[in-house]
Amino acid sequence: MRKILWLLAPLIGWIFEHMSFAIPVKRLRETETLMVFHHPKPSYPFHVLLVPKKAVVSFLDLEPDSAFLTELTTAVQSLVEEFQLPAWRLIVNGGEYQDFPQLHFHLVADIEKPTSKV
Numbered sequence: 271m272r273k274i275l276w277l278l279a280p281l282i283g284w285i286f287e288h289m290s291f292a293i294p295v296k297r298l299r300e301t302e303t304l305m306v307f308h309h310p311k312p313s314y315p316f317h318v319l320l321v322p323k324k325a326v327v328s329f330l331d332l333e334p335d336s337a338f339l340t341e342l343t344t345a346v347q348s349l350v351e352e353f354q355l356p357a358w359r360l361i362v363n364g365g366e367y368q369d370f371p372q373l374h375f376h377l378v379a380d381i382e383k384p385t386s387k388v
């Protein structure tokens with residue numbers, strides 16, 4: 271399955287860049303460059319994905335001065351505050367650890383029932 275996903279990397283990136291509106295997820299945040307939603311198969315009680323709305327295969331392909339990084343920082347800070355996460359991790363996988371051929375970050379916390387202040 272992993273090999274098939276990586277063969278489809280250009281199509282997956284194109285979908286995030288041009289058709290993100292059609293991805294069937296409930297968005298927690300969305301900007302011009304970023305989409306945030308709950309992980310469909312969470313590994314933690316609180317597990318969200320932060321994905322660029324541009325075809326970016328890996329962290330090594332990301333432009334250091336991109337607007338995405340600014341919006342990523344703002345989104346993580348606001349999610350930590352909104353869900354009152356006392357301890358959390360921001361994870362990016364790369365190389366052999368990266369299973370999906372579109373750059374994405376995991377914001378995770380072991381808190382059992384995070385509640386939104388909103």
